[in-house]
Amino acid sequence: MCGIIGVENNENAAVLASAGMVTLQHRGEESAGITISGKEKMKTFTAMGLVSKIFNEDILLNKLSGTAAIGHVRYTTSAKSSLTNAQPFQMACIHGNIAVAHNGNITNFPKIKHELLKKGAIFNHTSDTEILLHLIAMSKGNLADIVASSMCKLEGAFSIVILRSKLLIGARDEHGFRPLVLGKIDNSYIIASESAAIEVIGGTYIRDIKPGEVILIENGKIQKSFLYKQSKKQNTCIFEQVYFSRPDSVMFGQTVKEARVKMGQFLALQMKDIKADIVMPVPDTGYFAALGFARASNILFENGFVRNHYVGRSFIKPSQNLRDVTARLKLRPIKEVVSGKEIILIDDSIVRGTTSKRLINLLKEYGVKKVHFAVSCPPVIGSCYYGIDTPDKEDLIAANNSVEKIRKYLEVDSLTFLSLENLVKSCSYGDKKDDVFCKSCFTGKYFTKISKNTYKEGC
Numbered sequence: 080m081c082g083i084i085g086v087e088n089n090e091n092a093a094v095l096a097s098a099g100m101v102t103l104q105h106r107g108e109e110s111a112g113i114t115i116s117g118k119e120k121m122k123t124f125t126a127m128g129l130v131s132k133i134f135n136e137d138i139l140l141n142k143l144s145g146t147a148a149i150g151h152v153r154y155t156t157s158a159k160s161s162l163t164n165a166q167p168f169q170m171a172c173i174h175g176n177i178a179v180a181h182n183g184n185i186t187n188f189p190k191i192k193h194e195l196l197k198k199g200a201i202f203n204h205t206s207d208t209e210i211l212l213h214l215i216a217m218s219k220g221n222l223a224d225i226v227a228s229s230m231c232k233l234e235g236a237f238s239i240v241i242l243r244s245k246l247l248i249g250a251r252d253e254h255g256f257r258p259l260v261l262g263k264i265d266n267s268y269i270i271a272s273e274s275a276a277i278e279v280i281g282g283t284y285i286r287d288i289k290p291g292e293v294i295l296i297e298n299g300k301i302q303k304s305f306l307y308k309q310s311k312k313q314n315t316c317i318f319e320q321v322y323f324s325r326p327d328s329v330m331f332g333q334t335v336k337e338a339r340v341k342m343g344q345f346l347a348l349q350m351k352d353i354k355a356d357i358v359m360p361v362p363d364t365g366y367f368a369a370l371g372f373a374r375a376s377n378i379l380f381e382n383g384f385v386r387n388h389y390v391g392r393s394f395i396k397p398s399q400n401l402r403d404v405t406a407r408l409k410l411r412p413i414k415e416v417v418s419g420k421e422i423i424l425i426d427d428s429i430v431r432g433t434t435s436k437r438l439i440n441l442l443k444e445y446g447v448k449k450v451h452f453a454v455s456c457p458p459v460i461g462s463c464y465y466g467i468d469t470p471d472k473e474d475l476i477a478a479n480n481s482v483e484k485i486r487k488y489l490e491v492d493s494l495t496f497l498s499l500e501n502l503v504k505s506c507s508y509g510d511k512k513d514d515v516f517c518k519s520c521f522t523g524k525y526f527t528k529i530s531k532n533t534y535k536e537g538c
């Protein structure tokens with residue numbers, strides 16, 4: 080949910096930020112925004128929709144001139160989708176004009192908001208991100224200390240970029256739930272949610288921002304970098320590699336694509352007794368796991384679906400009828416590929432189970448003989464409180480049903496989930512081992528205190 084970018088010390092800051100945001104578009108399609116500064120007075124431009132539709136040449140070159148920029152693409156449920164909550168958020172305070180863009184979910188947002196309201200703070204948005212601006216505005220001292228002390232008050236998941244004039248600040252929560260990376264292009268530093276956003280604009284990935292790190296950059300130089308808080312354990316979201324991040328982004332020393340290929344190879348090992356005519360992915364995120372499965376099993380890889388890329392999330396309305404129409408518009412089986420075949424179908428996850436069921440029914444309509452359904456992560460048994468939009472526990476099919484019951488509901492011939500052990504092995508690389516990942520939605524054990532009232536709508 081949500082993607083962020085920051086570019087400093089560059090005459091083309093807004094153009095580079097917008098290109099990076101197009102690369103991060105998969106992290107949020109509802110709204111996008113850029114804050115620019117460094118030449119004239121800081122200004123923010125936000126709108127609903129896709130980056131490429133919003134930021135045309137006129138806006139980028141004539142209205143957003145400056146040398147430092149931060150950008151944001153927002154994901155949210157349709158009910159919460161509004162221009163008011165489009166980021167970055169900008170405010171004028173005692174420390175000057177400051178803007179912030181955020182990816183994650185601040186779990187103690189309601190409590191802090193209540194305290195701030197009692198002190199007289201006025202809120203313009205309903206999103207959790209705004210509390211950070213208020214905490215900064217109400218603190219005294221130098222900006223590095225203020226950001227650090229403000230972040231200390233927050234709980235949950237937050238990767239953040241902040242802009243004040245030419246100064247770009249990047250920060251990541253102590254657990255490192257959401258990714259945030261540092262890169263360089265010529266004499267400019269870039270901070271982004273994923274390495275692909277840096278490389279696409281011609282930059283070079285340098286390193287990850289560390290969990291608990293605050294980094295201040297100005298005029299092409301790192302002014303200061305320090306840990307505002309050190310956690311005993313890094314808990315980076317393993318779901319980023321299963322589903323959310325781009326395949327060409329690097330995480331823990333390997334591309335996400337490579338991790339997904341390994342997930343497929345491990346699935347093939349777990350399913351070595353199952354024979355089939357073809358292996359096929361549910362597009363797009365099942366693609367590389369299916370490739371890995373095919374390589375490891377020597378079963379033919381086939382693309383048996385045509386995906387319509389023109390059906391956006393905004394098309395999905397909450398009525399059952401329209402969901403069915405949308406599913407058919409989005410993915411259509413190719414009859415000659417699937418008809419009369421025994422297939423291994425690979426998808427990244429099963430959440431509610433309704434989408435999988437619709438797809439399997441569709442394959443049956445197109446004459447598939449047998450379906451062995453393989454999922455490249457373990458059963459999702461818990462909701463996410465750290466920035467991924469998952470339904471409440473009662474709506475998660477695996478939280479309330481055994482694997483056999485899910486198999487029967489889906490009406491498939493076999494159902495296999497990648498084991499947690501094999502998922503961790505797929506995502507680990509080099510010296511990074513098991514304990515750097517958050518796996519809470521697969522284990523039901525959380526790293527922070529979770530209650531019925533814990534905020535989980537984040538960005």
Ligand code: SF4
Nearest residue numbers: 316463465517519520
């Ligand atoms: S609970 Fe699941 S989706 Fe959420 S951060 Fe942890 S691994 Fe990722």
